[in-house]
Amino acid sequence: MFETNVFGVVMVTEALLPLLRRSAAGRIVNVSSGVGSLGNMTDPGHYMSKLPAAAAYPTTKTALNSLTVQYAKALAADGILVNAVAPGACATDFTRRLSLPATRTAAQGAEIAVRLAR
Ligand SMILES: NC(=O)c1ccc[n+]([C@@H]2O[C@H](COP(=O)([O-])OP(=O)(O)OC[C@H]3O[C@@H](n4cnc5c(N)ncnc54)[C@H](OP(=O)(O)O)[C@@H]3O)[C@@H](O)[C@H]2O)c1
8 A cells, every 4th residue: 555655656756756847837736535644543533533443544644644745845946836635535436345435526526636736
């Protein structure tokens, strides 16, 4: 999971940096998740703190959040904005396989990413 969610992001970001640096409005939007938030996971009042413990997926998104902050710092001088987004629980192949309740559509989940990209 780290290969796809963290190291894959580094590889794609590094591959695209030459083009992003030539852009007048370079943007990177990493797709994270609320389960990557240490605040959500440790807040007794947040429903995510009640989810079963999992070593893999949430930890990759926490690492992705940190990676996003580091890229944001590194690329600020180039005028490239770097953000991470949480799409919310959306009905996709991913959640269907896990039988998770997901009330949002994929389009609704993508909206925040598109807004930050623009
Ligand atoms: N759905 C949710 O409720 C939810 C909530 C929070 C965050 N997210 C995040 O949103 C993103 C999209 O999730 P989703 O729900 O749309 O999942 P999904 O339906 O399983 O789709 C995942 C996509 O990633 C591709 N993929 C998987 N492994 C890959 C790899 N190693 N290299 C290249 N592409 C790969 C898949 O390609 P193929 O179709 O070819 O397999 C598929 O297009 C993920 O980062 C997920 O963590 C989703």
